[in-house]
Amino acid sequence: MRAGVVVTAQPGVEDLAVQAEELGLHSFWVNDTPMVHGDAFVALSLCAKATSRIRLGIGVTSPALRSAPAAASALASLNALAPGRIICGVGTGNTARRTLGMRPTTAATMETFTAALQDLCAGRTIEYREGDRVRDVRFLHTGTQANTADPVEFVVAALGPKAAAVAGRRGTGLISFGLLDPTAWHALHHARSNAARHTPHDPDARTDSYVVTALHILGENEAPDSDAARDATGHLVLSLLAFAADTAADAPAFIDQLGPTERATVRRLLDRRGTTATAPDRHTKLYRDYLGRIAPQDRDLILPSLMNTLALVGTPDDLRARITALHHAGIDELLIQPVIDPPAEMARLTKLLAYLPR
Incomplete structure (x- = not known):
């Protein structure tokens, strides 16, 4: 490989x-x-x-x-x-x-x-x-x-x-x-x-x-959802959540595939960014710092289920x-x-x- x-x-x-x-x-x-x-x-x-x-x-x-x-x-x-x-x-x-x-x-x-x-x-x-x-x-x-x-x-x-x-x-x-x-x-x-x-x-x-x-790569006795693991993978998870939030109104098929916890997290992301799924300027809020290091206050949005799906931890x-x-x-x-x-x-x-x- x-x-x-x-x-x-x-x-x-x-x-x-x-x-x-x-x-x-x-x-x-x-x-x-x-x-x-x-x-x-x-x-x-x-x-x-x-x-x-x-x-x-x-x-x-x-x-x-x-x-x-x-x-x-x-x-x-x-x-x-x-x-x-x-x-x-x-x-x-x-x-x-x-x-x-x-x-x-x-x-x-x-x-x-x-x-x-x-x-x-x-x-x-x-x-x-x-x-x-x-x-x-x-x-x-x-x-x-x-x-x-x-x-x-x-x-x-x-x-x-x-x-x-x-x-x-x-x-x-x-x-x-x-x-x-x-x-x-x-x-x-x-x-x-x-x-x-x-x-x-x-x-x-x-x-x-x-x-x-x-x-x-987890250190000895490190939990898979540690802050360090969330920081290393959070940019990928937030990119998926932002996409789900952005398309929730006009193309709901993607968000419908997510589980209830993930859908609730998408709603929290919208609230935290101060926008809605139908706001015409939502892209200016959802994609801030896109693919960059996540803010510590956003670690709770980095769900272990999505970390495991999108990243190697x-x-x-x-x-x-x-x-x-x-x-x-x-x-x-x-x-x-x-x-x-x-x-x-x-x-x-x-x-x-x-x-x-x-």
Whole structure:
């Protein structure tokens, strides 16, 4: 099982990328969430100049954020700085759009966008449409300015079969956030494989699977719901609770899947943030400090049930068993989002994985 790290864009991110490379991590990703964090492409350009081996990922961009030519230009520019080391995650913009108070795009739009990026980043021509006007576009200058010779790895963000099928048709890998259920991963891989059978694509394209989570290794006699465990995993739990609160009124299917304790916690989050499930400005309240370290007063919102679902918390032996099960389900790389002490958390991850059976 390979390992990597996902962070938010901020000054000094390149120093963290250097540390990740020195630890032997395989990849370093930056979230693409405009108006919440810094710019992912700017951050990764600094990382590209500061490193020489580690793969660099956008996790993840969306057709609702940039046009295909603009996104392809950014990717090809990164590929010129770090040839053959770029990974582009593509999704519907579920987070990046909702933090703007907007809805994500559709899987069909994401598929069209992914196809356009694949073609442009390989130096091919696409049909670019704005309204009724359609024009053929391609890179006019390549080489030192935009690298289309070295391949960019593409992965599709998926929690269900529809997005996994997009990955199959486009010949890409998969990335999922907080999905630690091996059975669910078997279903995603099955959906991708079924879709891939009916669509020709590049046989040399990478189709790796990545899962994003948080990690907390329990100390001796430490409770699984200790303050330290809640602090290390709380950003993932709050992201789920914020999503449930944000969609409770206009798309209640998600919150309806939660248990009574979890639904009550969603209501408490709304009350604590001083908003409601129907307030038009709720995104400005619910997504404050999104994916950052949680405030101590919010520890009570970090339910053990959700910690166990979204994150890896346990003894070294417990965690190795869970990670091994994920590997057997087809996961190629485990990505953690560290928010307490990233260098130390990355070091603990590499040490933990070093003792897995080969």
